[in-house]
Amino acid sequence: MSSTAKGLYGTYGGRYVPETLVPALDELEAGWLEAISDPAFQAELAALAERYVGRPTPLYDAERFAPEGRRILLKREDLCHTGAHKINNAVGQSLLALRLGKRRIVAETGAGQHGVAAATVCARAGLECVVYMGSEDMRRQHPNVERMRLLGAEVRAVEFGTKTLKEATSEAIRDWITNVETTYYLIGSCVGPHPYPTIVRDLQSVIGREARSQVLELADRLPDAVVACVGGGSNAIGLFAGFLEDKDVRLVGVEAA
Numbered sequence: 582m583s584s585t586a587k588g589l590y591g592t593y594g595g596r597y598v599p600e601t602l603v604p605a606l607d608e609l610e611a612g613w614l615e616a617i618s619d620p621a622f623q624a625e626l627a628a629l630a631e632r633y634v635g636r637p638t639p640l641y642d643a644e645r646f647a648p649e650g651r652r653i654l655l656k657r658e659d660l661c662h663t664g665a666h667k668i669n670n671a672v673g674q675s676l677l678a679l680r681l682g683k684r685r686i687v688a689e690t691g692a693g694q695h696g697v698a699a700a701t702v703c704a705r706a707g708l709e710c711v712v713y714m715g716s717e718d719m720r721r722q723h724p725n726v727e728r729m730r731l732l733g734a735e736v737r738a739v740e741f742g743t744k745t746l747k748e749a750t751s752e753a754i755r756d757w758i759t760n761v762e763t764t765y766y767l768i769g770s771c772v773g774p775h776p777y778p779t780i781v782r783d784l785q786s787v788i789g790r791e792a793r794s795q796v797l798e799l800a801d802r803l804p805d806a807v808v809a810c811v812g813g814g815s816n817a818i819g820l821f822a823g824f825l826e827d828k829d830v831r832l833v834g835v836e837a838a
Contacts, residue, residue, distance in 0.1 A: 588775025693725025770813025789823020
């Protein structure tokens, strides 16, 4: 399913925010549309994807894992710099932040992978980085908290509600509203108001484009099914984006019960 000009995916999506954020979102949308049509931006993003992120990531034939008579191919996003797909989006959005003149980044994180990715790209670009993380997630994912701090990010504990990702996102948005003139909110999942889900999809779609090309090279045909884990949605939408037009390919999202 593709989005409309207003960021609607069927009955989902759109933009329901305080009026104070509307100008910032308009600026963000205009900046993104301008960036993706700029050959210089695309060239810089492609160069960083290859030399910094480590793309393309391999498609691995998991022979011993697959049932007899079946074939399972694994897209190895764990081999990206920082150990997860989150860096694909963080690199692109950091370039956009610089393009918009923002020198301060706020981000939310749950397990910590997006926080690490945000801290990493901010360290590369010389940007101030503040990461909001629920105190319960900080307890469970302490090694990632230390990684963020080693990279120069300030990690702020969120102590209300369930003390997890939902509350961390709320706090990051509050910070952004307060400091909207100087701050860029770097969302890591397919959540939030338009144009964020579209930006995240565009930047993560490199996963699906590569996977489609690689499976055709390895198997000489398209897969029967494409399976992705679903948390915040960025991994799934990135992989699925490469196969949306292939009507004979089943797209399967797997979510924790």
